[in-house]
Amino acid sequence: MVFVGLLFLVLTPCLYAEAYETCPLRNNDAQNRDMSFDKFSDHVLQGHGYSDFKGITRLKCAMKCLADTRCFSFQYTEADTGCVLNGASASRFPLSLTAANGTSYYGPEKTSFVWKLLQLASEYPGLPGMTDCTYPSPASAKSECLRFGQHLCDSSELQQAFDAGYYQVVSITNRFWYAVPSGSVIMGSRGLAYSEDLPSPVITTDDYPSTDRDAMTKACCALEAHPCTLAELKAAYLSGYRQTYDTPWLAFAVPGRDAKLFSDGCGTYSGAECYGGVVATTTRPLANLKMICCPFCRGLPGLCCPAG
Incomplete structure (x- = not known):
């Protein structure tokens, strides 16, 4: 039409x-x-x-x-x-x-x-630009900004943009990546709300066939999250996230593999079965298993500020 x-x-x-x-x-x-x-x-x-x-x-x-x-x-x-x-x-x-x-x-x-x-x-010549794509982390959003000679906005630039009225052209519910590792910000009419730490990963309640990636992804989205990558699991471990002893092996973003975070990282696993020295991962997933999910459902857009 x-x-x-x-x-x-x-x-x-x-x-x-x-x-x-x-x-x-x-x-x-x-x-x-x-x-x-x-x-x-x-x-x-x-x-x-x-x-x-x-x-x-x-x-x-x-x-x-x-x-x-x-x-x-x-x-x-x-x-x-x-x-x-x-x-x-x-x-x-x-x-x-x-x-x-x-x-x-x-x-x-x-x-x-x-x-x-x-x-x-x-x-206001320093007006930010909101990325057209959403990203799983500030690092990936930063790369989008850098491709055009820009950078992820820092807190002072965000405050200047807010004072200029930029909050009027973003949704009050919108959360964005900004120039702090794992840092996100909500810009609303009353001000800026910062969070410098990502929520911990969550595990789906139900088990799913290891081949049913669509069902697993939807289950993560219902938890306002997405299937974790190995890099995100490593970052979560380094931020203090740990699984209990009886936590099962879990599906994550890579099909045909499972993952587990032992209290001491990879436990007895090594080489190709130990990602980054902290995430145990194998190519022997169970037929049915839970998915480990990281925030947010579809990632977040970044706010890019012009150079200078």
């Missing part, structure tokens, strides 16, 4: 637009997904177009964006039926929104949100 200023598209199976590279975490819960693009007239996202087309309709332009895993937004010119696919959104690069008579930006943000974002960008 097409409405003035707004495109609604339904694709099967789900195609998720990702900026320039594959997002480490995506929504695997649904095979069908609704995607909408809001129109922001006479503006483009300058410097982030990577593919252009001529002589196609606005709807076909939107379909090309959804079918390309690098695309998060697009711009369309009615006069020459020109289409440009963008590898990012205005939320990611608010300082790149530029006036362009006759060309409209179409992105996942509501038009009122983009207006406010544009106003803030004109008043």
Whole structure:
């Protein structure tokens, strides 16, 4: 369906637009997904177009964006039926929104949100950008910032952004990675709430067939978590997380393997069966086992601040 200023598209199976590279975490819960693009007239996202087309309709332009895993937004010119696919959104690069008579930006943000974002960008050159992908850790979000010469915002930069009114263009429930290892922040209208420690891993109540990764992932998401990686299990151990003696071997993010954190790390396991010197892992999982899950369900976006 097409409405003035707004495109609604339904694709099967789900195609998720990702900026320039594959997002480490995506929504695997649904095979069908609704995607909408809001129109922001006479503006483009300058410097982030990577593919252009001529002589196609606005709807076909939107379909090309959804079918390309690098695309998060697009711009369309009615006069020459020109289409440009963008590898990012205005939320990611608010300082790149530029006036362009006759060309409209179409992105996942509501038009009122983009207006406010544009106003803030004109008043505050240090405005953060919210990553289009979600990440399992600050380190992985940091790498996304660095690819564009930016860095994860520190607490002083976040305070300046809050004072400038950035909280008005993020959800009050949104939590983000910032420049502290394992550190996350919630930005709301009343201020900033920091957490410098991740919640400990949790273990699913039920056992699942070791081959049913989808059921395990959904069980983790129900606990507001995702299947732990070996790196996350090592980080949890180094942060003080321990399993009891009777904790069974558990499934984690790697299919066909199990893992266990003994009080002394790998216990009697060594070599390829001892990750990082602290996580025991084997290729002999039981037919049915529980999953160990790490926060958060789909990771968190990072807040990237411009250099200087």
